[in-house]
Amino acid sequence: MRDSIRSLLRHRKAAVGGSILLFFLVLALVGPWLVMDPTDLVGRPHQPPSRAHLFGTTGQGQDVLAQTVVGARETLAVGFAVGALVTLVGALVGVTAGYLGRRVDDALSLTTNVFLVIPGLPLAIVLGAYLPSGPMRMVAVLTVAGWAWNARVFRAEALALRNRDFVAAAVVVGESRSRIVARELLPNMASLVGSSFIGNTLYAVGAQVGLEFLGLGDVGSVTWGTNLYWAGNDAALLTRSWWIFVPTGVCIALVGFSLTLLSSAIDELTNPALRAPPAVAPFTPAVTAAQTEPLPPGVLLSVRELCVDYATERGRSRVVDSVSFDIAPGEVFGLAGESGSGKSTIGYGLLRLLPPAASISQGRILLGDTDVTALGADALRAFRWAQVSMVFQSAMSALNPVLTLGEQFHDTLAAHGPSSRASSYARARELLAMVGLEPKLVNAWPHQLSGGMRQRVGIALALALQPKLVVMDEPTTALDVVVQKELLQRVLELKSRLGFAVLFITHDLPLLLALADRVGILQGGKLVEVDTAQRIRTEARHPYTRLLLSSFPHLTAADSDGALPDAALAATELAPARTALRGGHR
Template sequence: MRDLLRRLLRQRKAAVGGSILLGFIVLALIGPWLVMDPTELVGRPHQPPSSAHWFGTTGQGQDVLAQTVVGARETLAIGFAVGALVTLLGALIGVTSGYLGRRVDDVLTLTTNVFLVIPGLPLAIVLGAYLPSGPFRMVVVLSLAGWAWNARVFRAEAMALRNRDFVSAAFVAGESRSRIVVRELLPNMASLLGSSFIGNTLYAVGAQVGLEFLGLGDVGAVTWGTNLYWAGNDAALLTRSWWVFVPTGVCIALVGFSLTLLSSAIDEVTNPALKAPLVATTAVRSARSSSADAAPPSGALLSFRDVCIEYATERGPARVVDSVSFDIAPGEVFGLAGESGSGKSTLGYALLRLLPPAASITQGRILLNGTDVTALDETALRAYRWSQVSMVFQSAMSALNPVLTLGDQFHDTLAAHGRTTRAAAHARARELLAMVGLAPQLVGAWPHQLSGGMRQRVGIALALALEPKLVVMDEPTTALDVVVQKELLQRVLELKQRLGFAVLFITHDLPLLLALSDRVGVLQGGKLVELDTAERLRTDARHPYTRLLLSSFPHLSAADAQVPADVTRASSERAPPQAAAQGGGR
C-alpha cells in the first residue's frame, strides 16, 4: 500500500486530480465559517452576480456562493461515506463468497444477484419512505443499492487468488478462514480496493445529486443536489438565471473530473502496460539505422546483431539486453543459458516481436534468412510468426486455451495462416499428435484432461503445425519430472532430424543444454559473456561466470561429464561445419 501511494504521488494525473479533490475537501471543512448563512434571505430574488453577492442570489433571495460552499460539506461527506461502505461491504461479501465457495457462495451469490436485478430508483423510493429524513437515509439507500456490483468483482478476484500458494500456506499454518480473508486476500487487492473506492465515491456523488434533484432527499438541507432542486422549482432556467445552477454544476463536474483522474492514475500505476513507453519507442527509430550495415554471415539462418532491449520505467530506460550478437545455422540446436533475469526469455520474445509494451529493441537487428524482423510491419509480422519461427512456451499448464479442444486449437492456428476446413485441420492435428508420441484420438480432448508432459507435447505439435525453420523453446521442461523431460527432449531431437528445423533452446539448466546443444551462449546481466561448442564449454570454459555455473553442478567436471548415450544417438546429426566455425569465437 505504501509503495502504491508513493507511485501515485509521482503520477501527474494523480497530482492534478488529488489537488482538485483536496481543494474541495478543504472548502467543505472550513468554507462554511467563511460565508454567510445560506438559508438567510439577503437580497432580491434572481439577482445576478455583483460585488455584494459574487455568485448572485437564488429565486428566494439567498446567497448562491454560500449555498455552493456549504453544500459541499454534506455532499462530499455522504459521497465518501457511501464510497467506503460500498467498497467494504462489496469486498467482504465478494471475497468471502469467492474464498469459501460451496453453500456460502451459493447463498451470497444469490443475494448479490437479487440486489442486481432490483432497479436502483424504486429501491431508493421504498427505502426512503421508511427511513427518517437526513444524511443517514441517503447513505443507507446508496449503500444498499450499490454494493452488489462490487461484490461480484471481488468474488472473481478472490476465486483467482484462493488457490495461490501463499493462501494454502496460511491455511496449513493454522490461520482461520476469517483471518485469511482479512489478512491474506484483501491486502493483495489493495489496488482494486483503491480504484473501487474512487469509483464508488464518484457513483455516490452522482447518485446523491440525482436523487436530491428529483426531490427524494431532504429538501430542507443545503447540498449540491438540493441546490439544483430549488433552482428547478424557482424556474431559474426559464428566467435565464444561469448563476443559480452553474456554480453547483461546475463543482460537481470538477469533483467528478478529479475522481476520474485518480481512478485512471491507479489503473496506470497498478498496470504499467496501460502507459505508453515513450522513451523506449523513440529510441528505436534512431538506433536501428546505426547497425544497418551489419551483414549476416554466409549460411546463417538467424543472426542477432548488436541487439539492445530496454524497458521504459518511471526512472528512465532500463537496459535488460546489452549488445548481444550470435548466429544460428540451419538445423542447429543453439542453447542460451543464464540465471533468472539474465535476458534469455527476452531474446526469445524479441525474435517473435512479443515484447511487452514497456519494452523495445533500441539497437541492432534480428535477421532471419536476411530479413530484418525488427522492421516487419503488422501484415508481414503475422505471416512470419509460426510459419518461419514458432515457440513452445514455458508453462504447459497455461499455454493451451482451457475452453477449446485440442482439435479446435490446431484449427485456429492453421486457419490464421490460410483457408482450411475443420476436417482438414483435425486430420493435420492427428498427424502432429502422433508425431510427438500422443494418441491421435486426443484431438477431441480438453487441456484439463492431459498431464503436464502431454500438454507440453501438444505445445510442440502446435509449434510444428506450419513447419517453421526455427523453433524457440523457452524453458519447456521446467515443470516436468526428469523421466518426462528425457522423453520429451528425445522426441524433439528426433523431430529436428526428421523435419530439419533449428532450435533456440532457452533454459537455466546448464547440464541439459550441454547434453543437447551444438553450441551454447551464456548470458549474464543481459550480456553474452561466452559462446562456444558444448564440448569446449564443458572442459575449457574461460569466463568466470561460466565456470561458476559449471561449478554449481558437481557432475559437470571434465572427468565425468558425459553426454547421455540415448540423447547422443538421437542427436547424432550435429550442426553444419559453419556453425562450429562460428562457435570458436568467445
C-alpha cells in the same frame, strides 16, 4: 507506505485529481461561512448573474452561489461517509466469507447475491418511507443498496490471497485466525481498500444526487441534488435560466472527474503493467562493419551484436548486451542462463515480440536475406510464424481456453494465406498425429488436455507453417521429467524429419547439453561462452560455465560426496562468488 504516498504525489493524474478534490473539500469546510444564507430569499427570482449575485438567483430568489457552495458540504459529507461505510461493510463481509470459506462463505455469498439483485431505487424509496428524514437516512439507504458489490470484490481478493503460501506459512507458525486476517491479509489489500473507497464515494455522490433530484431526499436541505431538484421544479429549463443548474452540474462533474483520476492513479501505481513505459531519450545505434557483413553460406540465422534495452524510471537498462551467434539449418542451438540473464528476451527479440518497454537498440538479426530488425509491420506479420515460430513456456496460457484446437490451428493457418476451415482442420489432424496426439483431439478444448499434451499442441502449432526456425522458451519447465523426455525425443525426431532449426532456451544445463548441438551460456545479458555441447561438458573455459555445471547434482556415482562441500562453505564462499560473477543487471 511513505514511499507509496510519495509516488502518489508525483503521479500526474493523482496530483490533478487530488488538487480538484482538495479544493472542494476546503470549499465544503470553510465556504458556508463566506457566502450568504442559501435559504434566504435575497432577490427577485430567475435573475441572471450580476454583481450582487455572481451566479444569479434561483426560481425563488435565493443566491445560486451560496446554494452551490453550501450544497458541497452535505453532498461530500454523505458521499465520503457512504464510501467509507460501504467499503468497510463490503471488506468485512467479503474477507470473512473468502477466508473462512465453506458454510460461512455459502451463507454470506447467498446474502450478498440477494442484495445484488435487489434493485437500488425501489429499495431506496421503501427505506426512505420508513426512516426518519435527514442526511443519516441517505447514508443508510445508500450503504444498504451498495455494499454487496463491494463484498464480492473483497471476497474474490481474499480467496486469491488465502491460497498464497504466506498464509499457510502463518498457520504453520501458529498464528491465530484473527491475526492472520488482520496482519497478513488486510495489509495486502491496502490498494484495493483505497481504490474501493474512492470508487464507492463516486457511486455515493452520483446515487445521492440522483435520488435527491427525483425528490426522494430531504428537499428542505441544501445539497447539490436538491439544488437540481428545485431547479427542475422552478422550471429553470423552460425559462432558460441556465445559471441555476450549471454551477451545481459543473461541481458534480468535477468531483466525479477528480475521483476517477484518483482511482485510476491508484490502479496504475499498484499495477505497473497498466502504466505506459517511461519515455527515454532516443538512441542512435552505431552500425559496425560486423553487423552489415553478408550472411556466410551454411548459416540460417545470424544474430549480430544484439542489444535490448528496457526503459525504466531510471533510464535505459540493458538486458541483452552485444550478443552474437549463428544458427545453421537443422541445428539445435541452446541458450542457458539463470533468471534475469536475458535468455528469454533474446528469444522474443527474434520474433520482435518484445514487451512495449523493451526495444532492440543495436545490432542485426538476419534470417536468410531478411533483416528481421528492419521489417515493417506488414512484413513482420508475414514473417512471424512462417519463418520463425515459438513454443512458449506456459502451455497452460499459450492456448486460448475458449477455442477448440482446430479453431486455433485455423486461426494460425488463415492468418498466413487463404485456408478453408475444412483444409485447416485436415492439416490440424495431420499435425496432431505428427506430435503423437490422436487426430480426433482436433475438436477438443485446451482444458481437456494434460500439461504435456498441451505442450505437444504448442509444438504442432509452431510447426503448422513449416518454419525454418522454432524458438522454444523453456517448453518443458512445467512438466514432469518423464513427460519432458517423451516430448524432447519427439522434437528431435521431428527435427531430423522436417529439418527445422531450434533455438532452445532453458536454465537446465544438463538437459541442454544432451539436447543441443551447440550451447551458449548467458550471464547478465552477455554471452560468456559459446561452444559445442561436447566441449562445454568436458572442457568449459569460463568460470561461470563451470559454476553452473558444478551446481547440478548428478545421478552417477562419480561426484557423490565431493561435489557437495559443507554447508559453511556454501553459505560463505558461494554467495560472493556468485555476486562477483553476476552482471549489473537486476
